Amino acid sequence: MNKNTIGILSLFVLIFGFTWYSNENFANGYNMTNLVKWSSLYAIMGIGVAFVIITGGIDLSIGSVIGLVASLLALAIENEWDPTLTVILLLGLSIVIGLMHGLLITKVKLQPFVVTLCGLLFYRGISRWLTDNQTMQFPGTESLDSFFSGKLLIFGKFALASPFFFLVAIALIAAFFLNRTIWGRYLLALGNNEDGARYSGIQTDRLKIAAYVICSFLAGVSGLLFAYELDSVQPAQTGEFYELYAIAAAVLGGCSLRGGQGAIFGVIIAAAVIRLLRNSINLIGISTHLEFSIIGLVILGGVTADEMIKRIVAKRRSKQISASKS
Amino acid sequence: MPEDPPLLQASAIGKQFPGVRALHNVNLTLSQGEILSLVGENGAGKSTMMKILAGIHAPDEGAIELDGNLVRITNVREAQKYGIALIHQELNLSDNLDIAANIFLGNEPHKSGVIDRKRIHRESAQFLKRVGLEFPTDTLVADLTIGHQQLVEISKALSVDARIIIMDEPTSSLSQKESEKLFEVIRDLKSQGISIIYISHRLGEVINLSDRVVVLRDGENAGELVGGEITHDAMVKLMVGRDLSQFYNRTATTLGEKILEVKGLRTPPYPNNEISFSVRSGEILGIAGLVGAGRTELLQTIFGVTPAVGGMIKLKGKELMPKNSLDAIDSGIVLAPEDRKRHGLVLEMSVRENTSLARLRRDQKVGMIDFNNEAQLADKMIEELKIKTPHSDQVVQYLSGGNQQKVVLGKWLSMNPSLLLLDEPTRGIDIGSKQEIYKLMEELAASGVAVIFVSSEMEEVLGMADRVLVMHEGAITGELSREQLNEEAIMQLATGNKAAA
Numbered sequence: 001m002n003k004n005t006i007g008i009l010s011l012f013v014l015i016f017g018f019t020w021y022s023n024e025n026f027a028n029g030y031n032m033t034n035l036v037k038w039s040s041l042y043a044i045m046g047i048g049v050a051f052v053i054i055t056g057g058i059d060l061s062i063g064s065v066i067g068l069v070a071s072l073l074a075l076a077i078e079n080e081w082d083p084t085l086t087v088i089l090l091l092g093l094s095i096v097i098g099l100m101h102g103l104l105i106t107k108v109k110l111q112p113f114v115v116t117l118c119g120l121l122f123y124r125g126i127s128r129w130l131t132d133n134q135t136m137q138f139p140g141t142e143s144l145d146s147f148f149s150g151k152l153l154i155f156g157k158f159a160l161a162s163p164f165f166f167l168v169a170i171a172l173i174a175a176f177f178l179n180r181t182i183w184g185r186y187l188l189a190l191g192n193n194e195d196g197a198r199y200s201g202i203q204t205d206r207l208k209i210a211a212y213v214i215c216s217f218l219a220g221v222s223g224l225l226f227a228y229e230l231d232s233v234q235p236a237q238t239g240e241f242y243e244l245y246a247i248a249a250a251v252l253g254g255c256s257l258r259g260g261q262g263a264i265f266g267v268i269i270a271a272a273v274i275r276l277l278r279n280s281i282n283l284i285g286i287s288t289h290l291e292f293s294i295i296g297l298v299i300l301g302g303v304t305a306d307e308m309i310k311r312i313v314a315k316r317r318s319k320q321i322s323a324s325k326s
Numbered sequence: 327m328p329e330d331p332p333l334l335q336a337s338a339i340g341k342q343f344p345g346v347r348a349l350h351n352v353n354l355t356l357s358q359g360e361i362l363s364l365v366g367e368n369g370a371g372k373s374t375m376m377k378i379l380a381g382i383h384a385p386d387e388g389a390i391e392l393d394g395n396l397v398r399i400t401n402v403r404e405a406q407k408y409g410i411a412l413i414h415q416e417l418n419l420s421d422n423l424d425i426a427a428n429i430f431l432g433n434e435p436h437k438s439g440v441i442d443r444k445r446i447h448r449e450s451a452q453f454l455k456r457v458g459l460e461f462p463t464d465t466l467v468a469d470l471t472i473g474h475q476q477l478v479e480i481s482k483a484l485s486v487d488a489r490i491i492i493m494d495e496p497t498s499s500l501s502q503k504e505s506e507k508l509f510e511v512i513r514d515l516k517s518q519g520i521s522i523i524y525i526s527h528r529l530g531e532v533i534n535l536s537d538r539v540v541v542l543r544d545g546e547n548a549g550e551l552v553g554g555e556i557t558h559d560a561m562v563k564l565m566v567g568r569d570l571s572q573f574y575n576r577t578a579t580t581l582g583e584k585i586l587e588v589k590g591l592r593t594p595p596y597p598n599n600e601i602s603f604s605v606r607s608g609e610i611l612g613i614a615g616l617v618g619a620g621r622t623e624l625l626q627t628i629f630g631v632t633p634a635v636g637g638m639i640k641l642k643g644k645e646l647m648p649k650n651s652l653d654a655i656d657s658g659i660v661l662a663p664e665d666r667k668r669h670g671l672v673l674e675m676s677v678r679e680n681t682s683l684a685r686l687r688r689d690q691k692v693g694m695i696d697f698n699n700e701a702q703l704a705d706k707m708i709e710e711l712k713i714k715t716p717h718s719d720q721v722v723q724y725l726s727g728g729n730q731q732k733v734v735l736g737k738w739l740s741m742n743p744s745l746l747l748l749d750e751p752t753r754g755i756d757i758g759s760k761q762e763i764y765k766l767m768e769e770l771a772a773s774g775v776a777v778i779f780v781s782s783e784m785e786e787v788l789g790m791a792d793r794v795l796v797m798h799e800g801a802i803t804g805e806l807s808r809e810q811l812n813e814e815a816i817m818q819l820a821t822g823n824k825a826a827a
Contacts, residue, residue, distance in 0.1 A: 181693045182686040189683060192672045199631060199669045200683040200737065201655040260674055 004254035005266040019280040029157025040163040043271035046249030048218030050267045051211040054191045056259025057112035061119030062219040066239030069223030071127040074136035074233040083144045094220025102209030127235040137232045148228035175264040192260030252302050331394030333358045340387030348374040349545045363524045363532040366542035369754035376492050380412035381405035411483035415495040421468040426450035429482045453481035473504030492523040574789025582607030585776035591637035593627045596800025605776040612791025613780045615820045620800035621780040625747045629661040630654040660738035664749035670734040678704035678718040681736045707736030728759025748779040798822040
């Protein structure tokens with residue numbers, strides 16, 4: 001576990017402990033079930049965008065992809081499409097979206113910020129248009145409901161929900177990919193120095209495209225999970241701003257926006273910190289209007305502390321080296 | 327009665343960068359109206375020393391005195407105030423502005439914020455006269471040649487009443503004629519009482535111009551030469567720290583089969599020039615030329631990172647047109663690039679991760695990294711190339727230039743290449759590593775690898791190459807065998823003078 005992950009884990013424990021101490025309702029089974037579930041949903045998005053951030057890019061379209069996938073799912077259910085086929089098609093669609101982003105960024109050489117910003121606007125517009133901007137409810141009765149929003153009772157009132165199991169599977173695969181495979185290594189290398197990677201025979205364009213595909217695919221998965229969880233989709237709102245939570249989780253979890261750095265476990269904990277903060281603000285009785293401000297401050301504090309620590313470490317290192325030379 | 331203090335005296339200057347000791351206990355004095363040359367190999371600390379005097383870097387140790395008064399120069403503006411101006415190798419002029427605007431950039435005389443144009447043009451004209459540049463002051467800088475732009479830079483220095491003008495490699499992109507014009511101006515400035523610190527790799531110019539020469543080696547004073555002592559051999563001896571004959575001992579070799587054959591190759595920056603040559607197994611081919619002659623682009627095209635516009639490349643008799651570096655690497659061509667930090671390494675990764683970066687693909691087990699194998703490979707390279715690092719997990723950013731270059735070479739040697747391309751292989755590295763890299767080049771050649779190296783260091787080209795191609799403006803202007811090799815012949819060809827060879 002790297003230093004950054006230890007830092008974010010300590011932050012989590014601190015806030016967790018404080019909230020537990022301040023409010024007796026915090027540690028009950030019902031609240032914990034929700035906390036784990038929502039943290040898992042945020043973490044899945046965070047892992048997706050972490051891959052993009054590792055390449056030095058950004059994806060602003062996540063929330064709109066979630067909205068689009070959720071809206072289309074609701075439409076398909078309303079029109080009595082086969083749920084399994086629908087899910088497969090929607091995951092395929094999110095892969096195609098990622099592929100388009102990747103191609104525009106690597107081949108047409110547009111900036112990731114611009115491409116995915118346009119995506120953010122475009123997919124949201126499409127969602128609203130296709131659904132006539134009507135809120136759609138679908139009763140959780142169809143066959144895939146227990147797969148996407150089931151619950152496994154552990155003890156008392158505490159249950160682990162489907163998103164948690166999705167997260168475990170996704171996190172294991174993502175961590176394995178990033179740390180154990182040559183492509184994970186290539187991704188980190190190109191994030192640090194794209195030219196250097198290219199001069200070592202790495203096909204950087206393909207890897208970057210893959211990162212955007214992974215990101216959009218996981219946004220698609222999140223979209224399905226959110227839709228099944230809420231059993232209701234508001235085309236104008238579902239997933240709105242979620243890309244910012246995802247990016248915040250990735251950054252707080254140790255991904256540098258300059259690229260080349262990232263740890264899956266850190267992103268998961270960071271996602272949990274963000275959810276936990278919202279939960280705490282509610283329970284402790286701080287005005288919920290301050291929610292965004294507090295989350296913003298905590299993230300700012302976290303990355304500032306991280307930067308400071310890095311600087312101190314670098315300074316000490318260069319001193320050690322000069323001492324060993326003279 | 328004590329002597330007058332010198333105009334400038336820098337004593338015991340030390341400067342440390344992360345992982346590199348750039349300067350250590352360096353002393354330098356300069357008198358009024360003196361032309362002092364500062365020579366040394368790449369990485370010897372010349373540029374750092376000049377940047378300290380010009381206020382770009384702050385020294386970690388040491389003192390600077392002007393006219394006997396201790397001064398602290400913390401930024402460029404202060405340096406200007408003290409009368410010190412630095413003219414960079416890459417000129418810092420704004421192309422879109424005219425001569426007068428450039429000369430007074432940042433120092434515009436004004437009346438409550440409104441620039442006094444009349445005064446700017448009137449005074450600029452006087453400065454231009456002093457450097458012998460006969461252009462209207464409203465000429466756009468973009469319309470001037472590099473040589474003339476340099477004179478504008480000098481005028482700019484004069485406009486802030488510089489008493490010391492530092493020139494960093496001023497002739498690196500000038501033609502012979504422009505250089506001579508520049509020398510005239512420099513001598514003229516000297517007669518006006520201005521002191522010059524002149525940095526150059528071209529030892530001929532240094533001999534020609536200098537009153538005194540200070541030689542730096544590995545960030546320390548290596549020696550000083552005055553007047554008649556300033557000779558080519560004396561300077562080189564101080565620069566490399568021993569006689570040349572001990573430093574380079576390339577001996578004649580037997581050549582094997584033809585490894586690379588290039589026919590009518592056209593590279594993107596010079597699509598109209600066709601390049602043809604070949605290299606044999608066991609041969610070390612040098613490519614000489616001035617900055618911008620198209621040498622780097624040639625290597626990059628053979629390596630596939632900038633695909634060719636036309637022509638043919640044959641490797642061991644098989645035709646090959648690499649579309650990317652992967653094609654080249656897979657067929658046995660590797661490149662240690664000129665810009666080590668940008669192209670050669672992933673600085674924030676470890677020695678282990680850098681040495682394995684190209685090889686991972688070969689050693690993978692269904693996509694997984696074989697970590698044991700990777701660690702062994704790194705340790706093997708550290709031992710074979712004598713890479714000085716505490717362990718293979720050290721981040722390469724913190725290694726010295728020489729060790730970084732060895733990591734780059736380690737990465738490529740692990741691939742068993744048949745053609746090794748080296749672009750400025752010893753730029754910015756210490757003497758010890760330099761010698762090791764030369765030895766390595768020889769060993770590789772002896773083992774049957776064909777080696778092509780591009781170098782701007784004359785000594786290196788003369789010392790290491792079995793044969794030299796000289797390039798000028800994207801074309802090969804001549805080929806010199808080991809017997810024909812000398813500095814004069816290379817310079818003639820490098821400046822486009824074919825008849826001389």
